[in-house]
Amino acid sequence: MSESGERGGDVPRLGEKSGRRRGSAVTIHEVARHANVSPMTVSRVINGESNVRDTTREIVMQAVRALNYRPNPAARLLAGARDTRIALIYSNPSASYLSEMLVGALDGSHRTAAQLVLDRWDNLKPAAEKAAAQKLSEGIAGVILPPPLCESRAIAAAFAAEGVPAVALATGQAREDVSCVRIDDFNAAREMTQHLIAAGHTRIAFIKGQPTQTASQQRLEGFEAAMAEADLEVDPALVIQGFFTYKSGLEATEKLLARKRVPTAIFASNDDMAAAAISVAHRRQLDVPGDLSVVGFDDTPIATTVWPELTTVRQPIAAMAEAAINLLLHKIRRAKDRHSHQAVDHLVPYELVKRDSVAPPRKS
Amino acid sequence: MSESGERGGDVPRLGEKSGRRRGSAVTIHEVARHANVSPMTVSRVINGESNVRDTTREIVMQAVRALNYRPNPAARLLAGARDTRIALIYSNPSASYLSEMLVGALDGSHRTAAQLVLDRWDNLKPAAEKAAAQKLSEGIAGVILPPPLCESRAIAAAFAAEGVPAVALATGQAREDVSCVRIDDFNAAREMTQHLIAAGHTRIAFIKGQPTQTASQQRLEGFEAAMAEADLEVDPALVIQGFFTYKSGLEATEKLLARKRVPTAIFASNDDMAAAAISVAHRRQLDVPGDLSVVGFDDTPIATTVWPELTTVRQPIAAMAEAAINLLLHKIRRAKDRHSHQAVDHLVPYELVKRDSVAPPRKS
DNA sequence: AAGCGTAGTGATAGCGGTATCAGATAGCAA
DNA sequence: TTGCTATCTGATACCGCTATCACTACGCTT
Numbered sequence: 001m002s003e004s005g006e007r008g009g010d011v012p013r014l015g016e017k018s019g020r021r022r023g024s025a026v027t028i029h030e031v032a033r034h035a036n037v038s039p040m041t042v043s044r045v046i047n048g049e050s051n052v053r054d055t056t057r058e059i060v061m062q063a064v065r066a067l068n069y070r071p072n073p074a075a076r077l078l079a080g081a082r083d084t085r086i087a088l089i090y091s092n093p094s095a096s097y098l099s100e101m102l103v104g105a106l107d108g109s110h111r112t113a114a115q116l117v118l119d120r121w122d123n124l125k126p127a128a129e130k131a132a133a134q135k136l137s138e139g140i141a142g143v144i145l146p147p148p149l150c151e152s153r154a155i156a157a158a159f160a161a162e163g164v165p166a167v168a169l170a171t172g173q174a175r176e177d178v179s180c181v182r183i184d185d186f187n188a189a190r191e192m193t194q195h196l197i198a199a200g201h202t203r204i205a206f207i208k209g210q211p212t213q214t215a216s217q218q219r220l221e222g223f224e225a226a227m228a229e230a231d232l233e234v235d236p237a238l239v240i241q242g243f244f245t246y247k248s249g250l251e252a253t254e255k256l257l258a259r260k261r262v263p264t265a266i267f268a269s270n271d272d273m274a275a276a277a278i279s280v281a282h283r284r285q286l287d288v289p290g291d292l293s294v295v296g297f298d299d300t301p302i303a304t305t306v307w308p309e310l311t312t313v314r315q316p317i318a319a320m321a322e323a324a325i326n327l328l329l330h331k332i333r334r335a336k337d338r339h340s341h342q343a344v345d346h347l348v349p350y351e352l353v354k355r356d357s358v359a360p361p362r363k364s
Numbered sequence: 365m366s367e368s369g370e371r372g373g374d375v376p377r378l379g380e381k382s383g384r385r386r387g388s389a390v391t392i393h394e395v396a397r398h399a400n401v402s403p404m405t406v407s408r409v410i411n412g413e414s415n416v417r418d419t420t421r422e423i424v425m426q427a428v429r430a431l432n433y434r435p436n437p438a439a440r441l442l443a444g445a446r447d448t449r450i451a452l453i454y455s456n457p458s459a460s461y462l463s464e465m466l467v468g469a470l471d472g473s474h475r476t477a478a479q480l481v482l483d484r485w486d487n488l489k490p491a492a493e494k495a496a497a498q499k500l501s502e503g504i505a506g507v508i509l510p511p512p513l514c515e516s517r518a519i520a521a522a523f524a525a526e527g528v529p530a531v532a533l534a535t536g537q538a539r540e541d542v543s544c545v546r547i548d549d550f551n552a553a554r555e556m557t558q559h560l561i562a563a564g565h566t567r568i569a570f571i572k573g574q575p576t577q578t579a580s581q582q583r584l585e586g587f588e589a590a591m592a593e594a595d596l597e598v599d600p601a602l603v604i605q606g607f608f609t610y611k612s613g614l615e616a617t618e619k620l621l622a623r624k625r626v627p628t629a630i631f632a633s634n635d636d637m638a639a640a641a642i643s644v645a646h647r648r649q650l651d652v653p654g655d656l657s658v659v660g661f662d663d664t665p666i667a668t669t670v671w672p673e674l675t676t677v678r679q680p681i682a683a684m685a686e687a688a689i690n691l692l693l694h695k696i697r698r699a700k701d702r703h704s705h706q707a708v709d710h711l712v713p714y715e716l717v718k719r720d721s722v723a724p725p726r727k728s
Numbered sequence: 729a730a731g732c733g734t735a736g737t738g739a740t741a742g743c744g745g746t747a748t749c750a751g752a753t754a755g756c757a758a
Numbered sequence: 759t760t761g762c763t764a765t766c767t768g769a770t771a772c773c774g775c776t777a778t779c780a781c782t783a784c785g786c787t788t
Contacts, residue, residue: 027744038768043746051766074441075744078773085389085434099463102470103482110479115437118470139389246669272669282647302666305610305636391774402738407776417736439774442743 026069035063046071077114086142086328087117088321091149097300097317101146101169104318108325121149130158137162142328144169144321145178151213153177165331167324170315172214174345179331181324183350185215188313189222191352192295193267195311197230200360201265201293205238207252207277209269213244219269219297238263242273249276257284264292264361271296271303274310278357289359299353308356320348390433399427410435412693437479449479450506450692452685455486455513461664461681465510465533468682472689478505485513494522501526506692508533508685509542515577517541529695531688534679536578538709543695545688547714549579552677553586555716556659557631559675561594564724565629565657569602571616571641573633577608583633583661602627606637613637617644628656628725635660635667638674642721653723663717672720684712 032039045060109116150168156178159166209216240252268274274296299314396403409424473480514532520542523530532544573580604616632638638660663678
């Protein structure tokens, strides 16, 4: 019963007799044999635990590299008895965010062998939200909060109280209570405004977003910053409150175009409102972009649905959702280590997408 | 060795002594105990294997629902040599479907313990499609083809050649080469037309959809049938070709409203084109629905984004996607059984959604 | 009556990792 | 030397699920 010395001899080869093994993936056992240690030691090394002698660690690492070993995430998750379910709560699928978000989240969850649980909270009252959070927390290891839920400190607190880590997606700014994955709304808006200014516009209107969302504020500030930097005046009459809905974009644009001195460009805080702006412009026999340039934000499907197609800021939601999942899994793992419980702020690059809704202003 | 009758007695309680279990997720053992069968039987049921007595299956399903059991994907992945990955291939145009389709597909795949693999084929050439199908087939047990891919017999044939069962989503009619999950486009269009006629319209225009999609043809025929049944004439000048895009809807509506005798209602073959019709009507100072009623088809998010909100036909894409997954899994299981290889035609009920874009015609 | 499928079900043994604790080795005070 | 931590490593038992095979009924031949 103690013939561990005679390895490589007639010891039943691991992974050979097994008629069940499918892939030819290297297992931890093979690495262990190669390094002449137990699988447990290999496990310790690859998990960066400290109680392994340096020499041993080095030998193991060499074996890992030699065999190009990649731990099987499914086995890891299973063995850790870690709950692998992570919830994505969406609300008012108003945003065509959803599809892209799902694509990204799905990709991320497959890669990590986590299970994605979708939950829909439409217009819940605060009390109901808290109850829902408590109920959901029982079957979940972490949660992703996309807009507009991500803004609610109450929701974040509810999950925190249940000990469930959360990651907020696409907030306007970093927070101390939850980790965020987001773009730099301020600079994106600033850059977009600079683009408009570079095209020759000086009289630029701005349609604000839902005031409860921090991203709205950031976008407005980015706009104002760019205007100030170019020594351009922001006419307060040309900054209108919107609510991220098509309808609010309609109303805001009506007001804007009813002014005696009409703007030559409109910067809407999202694509839905920008699409609405185009619609109103057309209704008033204005050519876009000839008479009026219109730009949006987010690059949701509607940006390429309308005509002309919108110049907008691309927010890579799929990539952000995937990043959120990874971040969440890290947090879940180290929850027990009592490691850093700090909120992380993960910035993802945005991109200015120039399409057909911008042109130099007509000379007047 | 044959005391299998004494179950539930002093058998060591599964999942109670375990100090290791963290999440409170329901396991297959608990379901098994609840249903008074072995875990293996539960496994068979949730995997849709055929060799389980119907009564047993029903009991197990009840337990599954009662406990809200969701199989642990990590364990499945680890244990199963077989992968139940099923692919959903999407292609840009009708991407508004996407979110709903994903929600449904995700639900379906969780319930059935399948893994959903997303693949995106944008405007591939036939040769590239074939190559992609071959490559994809290696890691996949089945495939779902939503529009517009579902129309291609070549793609269906490519997967058939690889021995991978496919299910087409939202085709216009049944097919012999692949199974379909769809609604009755003909009758839906007919009913919508009747709704318009009942509101008092007699001069109704129709914007056709992408001619390569069979659903387009069905919708047109349903329209024509309703008109004929009401003894109304279909003015050929009022039936215009569109391509399911917003832009094509713009152009088609321009033509329609340029006629001397303008229609009082427009039936667009999908919501994007209907939204475009509203936009053009507004541009021409026409009130919707006062001067012009507009209806769409599909009930995609844009239907409730535009103002006024669209009366349209609800195509329950989420439910259809889930149905497609179930159908596919059945085919996969019985592929080895050499059971029926026939194509199934699964019809799902549609629904007429009446919103604000229809009103009786103005008396002239 | 004996033989032989054939459904339906259960027992067992893993899949590739990790938690846990026991054992081994070494270091160092008593 | 003995005892007793402290450090490192290994053996074992699972995580939740499924492949495989054994077994039980119940027909149906011959």
